[in-house]
Amino acid sequence: MNRIESTFDKLKAEGRKGLVGYLTAGDPDVATSEARMRTALDHGVDILEVGVPFSDPTADGPTIQAASFRALQSGMDLPQTLALIARLRADYAEVPIVIFGYLNPFFAYGYERFCRDAAAAGADALLVVDLPYEESEELRQHMRPVGLEFIPLIAPTTPPQRAATLLADAGGFVYYIMVTGVTGTSAAEAGDVQTHVERLRRATSLPIAVGFGVDSGAQARAVGEAAEAVVVGSALINAAREDRLAALVDDLRGALG
């Protein structure tokens, strides 16, 4: 059983919702971002998404754009991100780590080498924002042999039939984007989320995580009602910059059980 499966099994057994936390690697520098990731994990983040900075993050709102920019300014790159993941893995043996990023840095690194190095560093899955299912086979053929999962993104605009196709070939967990928008800018209505998640549920047995626009424990509890986990990204970055990361994770953890 892989780390993602065992994490969700454990959450289910304990009657808790999962907390998926995103932070950009290298924001504002390697050491600070690593310390923040450790804080987030120590305060109860169940699954860590490690953001790889990219110069043109077209699906991200102002917060993650700025984080990406600061990280690149500090000289952050993919090899250092993988090294950071390896250090976290050494201390957090059971926590699933998802590499979250845009395709071009992975393409430039070379898919085969990237997948091998990512798996060796201890990553469990990849989430590539600008790589839709139809273009993903070239990367996935290098993910399979090293056991990396490809996390599918499903949007409110994804028609049911398309969702079924995407989910039939998915692993790890499903990331349901709750709003038509970029990261960190707007919140979803809990009722709408529930309707969509229940529809997805009929097409997959994978755990479902919901994300985009979650910034408090109360909100996480509301939108997370129908799902197995809630993803929080921009709010963690904002909190970290205001020295209240631990407090926010505690709040989210408290709300999600």
Place this chain on the structure above:
Amino acid sequence: MKKSEPDDMGHFGIYGGRYVAETLMPVLKEVATAYEAAKQDPAFDAEFRRLLADYVGRPSPLYLAERLTESWGGAKIYLKREDLNHTGAHKVNNTLGQALLAKRMGKKRLMAETGAGQHGVATATVAALFGMECIVYMGEEDIRRQAPNVKRMELLGAEVVAVSSGTRTLKDAMSEALRAWVTLVESTFYVIGTVAGPHPYPAMVRDFQSVIGHETREQILAKEGRLPDLIVACVGGGSNAAGIFYPFMEDEDVALVGVEAGGYGLDSGQHAASIINGQVGVLHGTKTYVLQDAAGQIQNAHSISAGLDYPGVGPEHALWADLKRVRYCAITDDEALESFHELTTKEGIIPALESSHAVAEAKKRAAGMSADSVIVVNLSGRGDKDIDAVLEMTSSRTAEQPNYEVETGQI
């Protein structure tokens, strides 16, 4: 070479495709399906042709530039006068086509990115024509460089959104437009201004712009009784070049040359020559040649002309480059500026700085060709928008001149 058609997913060889967030995938399929249906509909084509003729003023003339021909001393130089189109550039051919498609799809609002402002103006214009709302994303630096076009868009009723991320130019305007589209996807049609972006835009924009090449073929046959030896067009994203090249793709005797922006020179690192100096990568929804560093981070482009100031290029150009059907070269800022002045003073035609790159390359090649050979230069736009910038640059260069001469003298 056979004309290249993309596969169902928009691939031109290894290039093109759709590299966007999942949220946009359904709408891209919707646009592609609607476009395929429109292509088969004679009524759509008839409406497009009618507006190209009566509203844009097509066909644009193919003009024999006799003074240039005489002064360059070689091939006959013809200028395809896209600068005479309504709104002053080739851009309106495409925005008209896309707005008709948007109308057909029942969309009430258009959005666009713009560099030089020509595409923004052309989009705002057709939005006014069809009674649609319009939002244009434009980098702050370009807003400064192209102030008259900002005023025009606002007069036409468009909302111009200043983009302050990155280099504040076309790349960042397109990134911001893609972000905005994710939010506005239900209500808004994204009018991409060049043959880049996710499928179906590269093929669709090329098709709408192909009117340039079809007319050129008829006009040169009427005037010269044969096809040209060489066609030259500037390439930023590459829409005017694709439009004039594509109908000649199977005419192997017609040489096709795309001119990228060489900026301060290819060795300077300050240019926008994505094909010549870039590597294969993924940017703004498509796989193509991209200016990037070894880590895959997109680099900043530089060009004197805002319309060429982009670190990527249309995926079909990438394929044409690999197949060597089109040859690509670069013209520097200084060379383009010189040609801007030359065309203005010798022919009384003030060209866009973008088009001045094509003029400069034609000059280099004309002298080596015989007097009975024929070059067509795609004069993709007029230079009214560039006048302030050109005067500023010309005066600063003149001011530097004495120092430069003194230094040269000392050597």
